[in-house]
Amino acid sequence: MNALSLALALVLCGPAFAQRQTFPPVDQAEQDPTLLKFRSDLLAKIEARDTEAVVAASCPDIYLSHGSNGGPDEFRINLTVPPDQLSEEFRDEADELRESYWTDLYETLSQPGYFDEQGEFWMPTHWQIALPASLDPFTAYFVAAEQVTLRQSPSRGGPIVGLISHEVVIVPDYQTDETYQKIRLTDGTTGYMHGDFLTSMVGYRAALVKSEAGDWQLCTFVTGD
CATH class of the missing domain: 3.10.450 (Nuclear Transport Factor 2; Chain: A,)
Structure with missing residues (x-):
């Protein structure tokens, strides 16, 4: 298991949700x-x-x-x-x-x-992040941007819970006809995020x-x- 998969397994499958991890993209093509x-x-x-x-x-x-x-x-x-x-x-x-x-x-x-x-x-x-086997990959999404707003309610005016950058999040029930999706962070925090910033892990x-x-x-x- 590589470092990325091990780290994510600890985050998503540990005995308690206690930490979050970011995966900033680095383009190795320049090599x-x-x-x-x-x-x-x-x-x-x-x-x-x-x-x-x-x-x-x-x-x-x-x-x-x-x-x-x-x-x-x-x-x-x-x-x-x-x-x-x-x-x-x-x-x-x-x-x-x-x-x-x-x-x-x-x-x-x-x-x-x-x-x-x-x-x-x-x-x-x-794509190099190996998801834990116990996680349904179709519920896993990547926040492919910096400082994306997580809100308490599914609207632009909803109170801000936090700002999310380059993290794997869980969307248990993605609604294609909804602008905002209800998500769960790896520390257990829940909120709503605009779907434009969510990229399916599959x-x-x-x-x-x-x-x-x-x-x-x-x-x-x-x-x-």
Whole structure:
């Protein structure tokens, strides 16, 4: 168990809620200029919605979901979302689904990242936090900002409980139609936080991997546990 997972296990699973811990993001990409250039070029291709260039920058076996074969053909379908590939009830949502996928890809690759033990570069940095096995990962969220207001009530005018920065919090019952979510800090404190600052711990993450030829490639873009 690495330091991040051990620390969080003590916080979330100890005999009593007694401490909180912050995980400020540090982008390790700066350690490798070739990685910085590849990521910058890839982000430009994504911003231009250049499907073929983005697909060409991916691994031959790019991992895209927990229940599919992945690969460039599947990646291309995800990027283009052909209406005839959707069930009839979702065909009129093809444009929205396509734009959402591109946006998620861009935002994920724009996040600070870290190198794992195999030298793969993963984004975002909070993906390296290993949650305790006893915790439902779908209730865990990361406050991906500094000095985010925690309030006593679900409104902008609610009394302030505290300011939260880069912490793992628990959202037992996330309400997609609500602006503010009821959360619990790891010391047991409860309150309400604006949903814009909460990032699912099982949300999108991406990995860039250097090939045997020495070229960086996008090899993982996936969401879920």
